[in-house]
Amino acid sequence: MAFFERFAPEHVWMRVRPDAIHVWSHPEVLERLRWYYSVMTDQAPAKFMLAKVVEVDEDEKGLQTLDLGELLRIRERYVREHRSLWVKARNLQLTLEDYRREFRTKPKVSLLHVDALIAQRLANPCILCERRCRVDRTRRVGACRVPLKTYVHSWFHHLGEESPLVPSGTIFYGGCNFTCVFCQNFDISQQSPRSGNVVDAKRLAQIQAQLRLHGARNINHVGGDPTPSLHTIVESMLYLDVNVPQLWNSNMYMSLEAMLLLTDIIDIWLPDFKYGNDKCAARLSAVPRYMEVVTRNLKLAAESGDMIIRHLVLPGHLSCCTMKVLEWIASNLPKDKILVNIMEQYRPENLVAKYPRRWPELARRPSPREMELAYERARRLGILFEPVS
Numbered sequence: 001m002a003f004f005e006r007f008a009p010e011h012v013w014m015r016v017r018p019d020a021i022h023v024w025s026h027p028e029v030l031e032r033l034r035w036y037y038s039v040m041t042d043q044a045p046a047k048f049m050l051a052k053v054v055e056v057d058e059d060e061k062g063l064q065t066l067d068l069g070e071l072l073r074i075r076e077r078y079v080r081e082h083r084s085l086w087v088k089a090r091n092l093q094l095t096l097e098d099y100r101r102e103f104r105t106k107p108k109v110s111l112l113h114v115d116a117l118i119a120q121r122l123a124n125p126c127i128l129c130e131r132r133c134r135v136d137r138t139r140r141v142g143a144c145r146v147p148l149k150t151y152v153h154s155w156f157h158h159l160g161e162e163s164p165l166v167p168s169g170t171i172f173y174g175g176c177n178f179t180c181v182f183c184q185n186f187d188i189s190q191q192s193p194r195s196g197n198v199v200d201a202k203r204l205a206q207i208q209a210q211l212r213l214h215g216a217r218n219i220n221h222v223g224g225d226p227t228p229s230l231h232t233i234v235e236s237m238l239y240l241d242v243n244v245p246q247l248w249n250s251n252m253y254m255s256l257e258a259m260l261l262l263t264d265i266i267d268i269w270l271p272d273f274k275y276g277n278d279k280c281a282a283r284l285s286a287v288p289r290y291m292e293v294v295t296r297n298l299k300l301a302a303e304s305g306d307m308i309i310r311h312l313v314l315p316g317h318l319s320c321c322t323m324k325v326l327e328w329i330a331s332n333l334p335k336d337k338i339l340v341n342i343m344e345q346y347r348p349e350n351l352v353a354k355y356p357r358r359w360p361e362l363a364r365r366p367s368p369r370e371m372e373l374a375y376e377r378a379r380r381l382g383i384l385f386e387p388v389s
């Protein structure tokens with residue numbers, strides 16, 4: 001297997017996570033993550049690399065003057081070409097080797113340039129997510145608590161993610177558009193989102209290149225949530241010349257416009273599907289219209305890349321959330337194409353740890369019985385979860 005030959009056999013992650021190697025002998029995992037695997041092993045060019053070679057017949061300076069609506073219309077004209085390149089790449093009729101040979105010279109203006117400009121427009125006044133704060137982020141912050149600058153708190157090869165992702169080149173961005181009372185990363189999402197290092201697009205591209213060159217299977221954009229930093233992330237890909245799968249690890253509350261941009265560049269989605277109804281979402285994350293927004297984005301994601309859905313089982317939320325989430329997945333997504341991680345690692349954190357009486361049902365870990373019922377329902381619904389849970 002050419003990809004694994006890059007590493008010395010004694011490489012630490014192979015000893016810590018041997019399952020990260022063995023998982024690829026599971027035919028269903030390989031089938032469902034076929035695109036990701038092709039990019040990860042450098043057989044196929046990542047989607048952002050394809051977006052770089054879709055030539056846009058517009059003047060670069062002229063593009064800078066266009067408003068959001070005009071840029072979205074231009075994107076629409078070129079998306080089909082990107083899609084057809086992606087179909088070829090998926091069938092390995094356009095391999096990474098072919099790509100490097102055929103596209104030695106990149107167009108001056110590409111679909112990725114247009115995407116980067118759209119992302120800038122979406123970020124200020126900000127409508128990157130469905131909160132649509134419309135604030136001028138050079139002067140104030142919206143609900144996600146971060147200005148226009150992008151803050152990276154840490155980046156490293158994460159060995160704790162799902163086995164097909166390890167080692168995962170994870171980048172933790174500050175800020176989050178949710179306010180989860182049980183957040184396990186509350187220091188960077190809610191408490192001090194601006195205490196990280198400010199990075200611009202060029203620096204972010206360097207970080208990604210380093211992670212990949214030292215063995216990352218993917219670039220895992222996470223936080224907090226990566227959505228408030230989306231403009232820097234998209235622009236960074238203009239400077240990134242290393243082939244690597246791009247992974248979006250998010251609560252999936254992006255605005256429709258932001259979601260469309262992501263479908264041009266994300267190879268594998270790692271959505272966090274938390275709640276099965278709006279009431280729990282409003283009470284525990286202070287977020288409106290949860291089901292409408294997240295299910296819309298999940299459907300779009302399923303059409304545009306591979307996917308491992310995460311669902312954290314919350315104690316006392318089995319019938320209102322866990323069962324509803326599993327049922328929605330089984331009825332609305334191509335369940336023979338996705339994997340689901342049913343997570344048991346909930347523990348009381350953040351506000352729940354401080355004020356357990358306010359959310360009494362969350363002041364404990366999920367019970368073995370709750371976990372067993374969740375697994376049993378997933379099995380009955382035909383959802384594949386064992387290899388990644």
Ligand code: SF4
Pocket residue numbers: 126127128129130131132133134135141142143144145176177227228
């Ligand atoms: S990312 Fe969302 S929460 Fe943050 S400012 Fe933009 S619209 Fe508001």
